[in-house]
Amino acid sequence: MKRRLFLASGAAIAAVAAHQLLKSNETAIAQNRVLNLYSARHYDSDNAIYEGFTKKTGIRVNLVEADADKLIERIKSEGANSPADVLLTVDAGRLWRAQQENLLQPVQSSTLTAAIPASLREPGGHWFGFTRRARVIVYNKDRVKPSDLSTYEDLANPKWKGRIVVRSSSHVYNQSLAGALLAKHSPQKVEEWARGLVANFARPPEGNDTAQIKAVAAGQGDLTIVNTYYVVRLAKSNKPEDKEIASKVGVFFPNQNEQGTHVNISGGGVVRTAPNRDAAVQFLEYLASPEAQAIFAASNNEYPAVKGAKVDEVLLSYGKTFKEDPLNAAVFGKNNADALKLMDRAGWK
Numbered sequence: 437m438k439r440r441l442f443l444a445s446g447a448a449i450a451a452v453a454a455h456q457l458l459k460s461n462e463t464a465i466a467q468n469r470v471l472n473l474y475s476a477r478h479y480d481s482d483n484a485i486y487e488g489f490t491k492k493t494g495i496r497v498n499l500v501e502a503d504a505d506k507l508i509e510r511i512k513s514e515g516a517n518s519p520a521d522v523l524l525t526v527d528a529g530r531l532w533r534a535q536q537e538n539l540l541q542p543v544q545s546s547t548l549t550a551a552i553p554a555s556l557r558e559p560g561g562h563w564f565g566f567t568r569r570a571r572v573i574v575y576n577k578d579r580v581k582p583s584d585l586s587t588y589e590d591l592a593n594p595k596w597k598g599r600i601v602v603r604s605s606s607h608v609y610n611q612s613l614a615g616a617l618l619a620k621h622s623p624q625k626v627e628e629w630a631r632g633l634v635a636n637f638a639r640p641p642e643g644n645d646t647a648q649i650k651a652v653a654a655g656q657g658d659l660t661i662v663n664t665y666y667v668v669r670l671a672k673s674n675k676p677e678d679k680e681i682a683s684k685v686g687v688f689f690p691n692q693n694e695q696g697t698h699v700n701i702s703g704g705g706v707v708r709t710a711p712n713r714d715a716a717v718q719f720l721e722y723l724a725s726p727e728a729q730a731i732f733a734a735s736n737n738e739y740p741a742v743k744g745a746k747v748d749e750v751l752l753s754y755g756k757t758f759k760e761d762p763l764n765a766a767v768f769g770k771n772n773a774d775a776l777k778l779m780d781r782a783g784w785k
């Protein structure tokens with residue numbers, strides 16, 4: 437009896453011990469699960485998203501930050517041994533390029549297809565948009581009446597001669613805009629448009645979108661084409677001179693009586709050779725969640741991709757609703773190269 441009891445308790449102890457071992461193994465595995473994120477984003481607030489993801493899934497996020505072209509080059513040179521699981525960057529043009537380089541793999545996720553509008557994701561699931569950025573007309577309020585403005589196409593009208601400043605055609609944002617026009621008009625017509633636009637330039641292209649807004653506020657040009665978040669950034673700045681610049685300009689959403697304003701994305705996809713594929717898909721799904729969406733969009737004053745997620749108040753003050761061009765981001769991403777060629781021919785430096 438004594439012996440049997442001893443045996444029984446021995447077995448119980450062994451069972452408990454085995455269970456403990458299993459549990460600690462599971463914890464160890466969970467703690468060892470990682471996601472290697474290659475991101476061209478560099479916002480402190482993104483850290484809150486990574487922490488939220490780790491809290492929810494137990495998966496640690498290893499972050500590699502660099503500009504998009506460097507990250508794409510790095511994944512290419514690392515080849516089959518690349519630790520990269522997810523590539524995050526801005527502009528459909530760049531995501532398209534990564535896809536063309538065969539760096540991304542298709543993902544089928546009902547969570548992602550339900551949350552992200554169809555126009556903001558690549559139809560094959562190679563990449564998904566997590567924020568929306570509208571490319572709008574920003575004008576000097578003393579020199580331009582909103583009623584004078586209508587469409588991107590109208591900016592080639594000679595009435596704007598010597599009044600337009602815009603950044604270089606070498607920048608992907610303008611290539612995507614011209615790429616979107618290529619989906620609507622013949623290449624000849626878009627080239628004609630680019631020629632007309634160039635003829636209306638107040639100066640040769642220089643500087644980034646912020647520099648264009650500053651030039652418009654200073655009266656070096658009457659209007660420009662920029663992404664909304666650059667205006668919001670100036671309006672929210674702690675520097676009085678930035679606020680002053682923002683107060684001098686207005687935001688106009690073009691093509692409202694037509695197909696809508698050009699909307700680009702920031703987004704990402706799962707790397708083709710991802711060693712942690714499941715974690716990568718989980719991460720993209722997490723980015724589409726309401727809590728991540730609010731932080732992700734707010735960090736750069738963008739519109740969330742997921743409808744119903746919270747939108748920044750200052751951004752909203754420039755337009756509560758506007759009609760968006762429903763053109764799929766993959767279409768203008770793909771058109772980038774052709775767009776650049778015709779902008780070149782039109783003399784858009």
Ligand code: FE
Pocket residue numbers: 663
């Ligand atoms: Fe930008």
